[in-house]
Amino acid sequence: MKWSKLIAASAVMAGIFAVLPARKAAAQGKAQLSDERFKNIKVLKGIPLDDFMGTMGVMTSSLAFDCSDCHTGAGTDTVDWAADTPRKVTARRMVTMVGEINKNYFRGRQVVTCYSCHHGRDKPATTNSIENVYGPPPTDQDDAFGQAEGQPPAEQILDHYLKALGGEQKVAAIKSWVAKGESVGFGGLGNEAIVTLSAKFPDQRTLKIDYANAPGRGDTTRAYDGKVGWLRTPMNVLGEFELSGGELDGTRLDALMSFPGQIKQVLKNLRVGLPATISDLPAPESQASKAQNVGIGQDKLVDVVQGDGDNGMLVTMYFDHESGLLLRTARYAKSPIGRVLTQVDTTDYRDVNGVKFPFRITFAWFNGRDAIRLNDIKTNVAIDPAVFGKPAPLKSSGAN
Numbered sequence: 001m002k003w004s005k006l007i008a009a010s011a012v013m014a015g016i017f018a019v020l021p022a023r024k025a026a027a028q029g030k031a032q033l034s035d036e037r038f039k040n041i042k043v044l045k046g047i048p049l050d051d052f053m054g055t056m057g058v059m060t061s062s063l064a065f066d067c068s069d070c071h072t073g074a075g076t077d078t079v080d081w082a083a084d085t086p087r088k089v090t091a092r093r094m095v096t097m098v099g100e101i102n103k104n105y106f107r108g109r110q111v112v113t114c115y116s117c118h119h120g121r122d123k124p125a126t127t128n129s130i131e132n133v134y135g136p137p138p139t140d141q142d143d144a145f146g147q148a149e150g151q152p153p154a155e156q157i158l159d160h161y162l163k164a165l166g167g168e169q170k171v172a173a174i175k176s177w178v179a180k181g182e183s184v185g186f187g188g189l190g191n192e193a194i195v196t197l198s199a200k201f202p203d204q205r206t207l208k209i210d211y212a213n214a215p216g217r218g219d220t221t222r223a224y225d226g227k228v229g230w231l232r233t234p235m236n237v238l239g240e241f242e243l244s245g246g247e248l249d250g251t252r253l254d255a256l257m258s259f260p261g262q263i264k265q266v267l268k269n270l271r272v273g274l275p276a277t278i279s280d281l282p283a284p285e286s287q288a289s290k291a292q293n294v295g296i297g298q299d300k301l302v303d304v305v306q307g308d309g310d311n312g313m314l315v316t317m318y319f320d321h322e323s324g325l326l327l328r329t330a331r332y333a334k335s336p337i338g339r340v341l342t343q344v345d346t347t348d349y350r351d352v353n354g355v356k357f358p359f360r361i362t363f364a365w366f367n368g369r370d371a372i373r374l375n376d377i378k379t380n381v382a383i384d385p386a387v388f389g390k391p392a393p394l395k396s397s398g399a400n
């Protein structure tokens, strides 16, 4: 192993990641950067648009805020994202502060983030309570971990997974698949939208959500053609754009993991943490899967495997200890102010020509989630290459 690789590996083990990611795709040109697209950018300059939106998610989730807590009229037609509000000005100062703390006290490792202090509050708590001192320990966990003592090698858990899916050979024989279903939305929005998920070996994938019941709304498309990725979301700040930051790495990972035989090659430095228990995300009635008994359920015992993806992305996979199936994939992408977490739950596995596929997918990130219920999957079908390409432009683009 090369020294540089060794150092990178041990850096990840120690939970270290550099403050500003160098982005190949962004440097190559086409994709826009934050200060090229937006009007009033002073501290989060020169970063990919997806990473910029990621930083907004880090701020929102760390302080348990809505966009409208810092932005005038967010969530209405009269939103003015560029206008400065007192909280926005404070947040800017905090971005600079976080950068300086990491630079001056942690040798540039990004260990202090908005969440380090805020923990879901607008003003961080200053004094611990006696209840906490004598109460149960906090449930916060480290993002990154090393191989835990007494745990099996990652290969063993991944092999168990492939076996549970139907066996390595059968899994490897699938070179494309198309799944159809519906979006069960979040809080009513996106309800009954038609979902098509297309994947082609080794690394192409497109998710399309068609809002059939909302004429004029258009569709949500997340496409990756093996090199370039696009995200198009109606009623959203950016409308549609080419991915070039953490979302590009994440979308590529989703594509590669659509063919699970590749996981061992795709993720580096695979390691197994301590077993854990995970539960369904708290969900509104429209998404609650308990009733149909097709979700993760509560306190499910899982084997936890972590690996390193592209550009410092951390990927943690949670496998059902009993069945061996993959129930959750959490990926952490870099941003200048903290990691941007995306979590994909995959449950309700059913047999399709001898290979198990998840028929329930919940895709959750800091600013929202999509829950999908599939009803039909066809394997080894021809897919028009245009499906994975740039989506057609939105008819009427979002605000800004």
Ligand code: HEC
Residues within 6 Å of the ligand: 037, 038, 039, 040, 041, 042, 043, 044, 045, 056, 057, 059, 060, 063, 065, 066, 067, 068, 069, 070, 071, 081, 082, 087, 088, 089, 091, 092, 237, 367, 400
């Ligand atoms: C804690 C405060 C805070 C929250 C919450 C927040 N933002 Fe921001 N936002 C900022 C700051 C600060 C900037 C300016 C960054 C800079 O100057 O580099 C900004 C800038 C922006 C811009 C660029 C505007 C322009 O044209 O200059 C957009 C778009 C934006 N935010 C969208 C969002 C969205 C969408 C959300 C909710 C998901 C959100 N923000 C939540 C603080 C916040």
Ligand code: HEC
Residues within 6 Å of the ligand: 059, 063, 087, 088, 090, 091, 094, 095, 098, 112, 113, 114, 115, 116, 117, 118, 122, 123, 124, 337
């Ligand atoms: C080192 C700890 C620390 C970190 C890290 C930190 N903050 Fe703060 N933040 C504070 C404290 C303390 C206050 C309250 C200050 C006061 O009351 O005068 C505060 C206040 C704020 C407020 C004003 C809240 C209100 O409603 O009055 C915003 C907005 C904010 N922080 C955003 C952020 C963002 C965004 C980040 C990450 C880029 C961040 N903070 C990181 C300590 C921190």
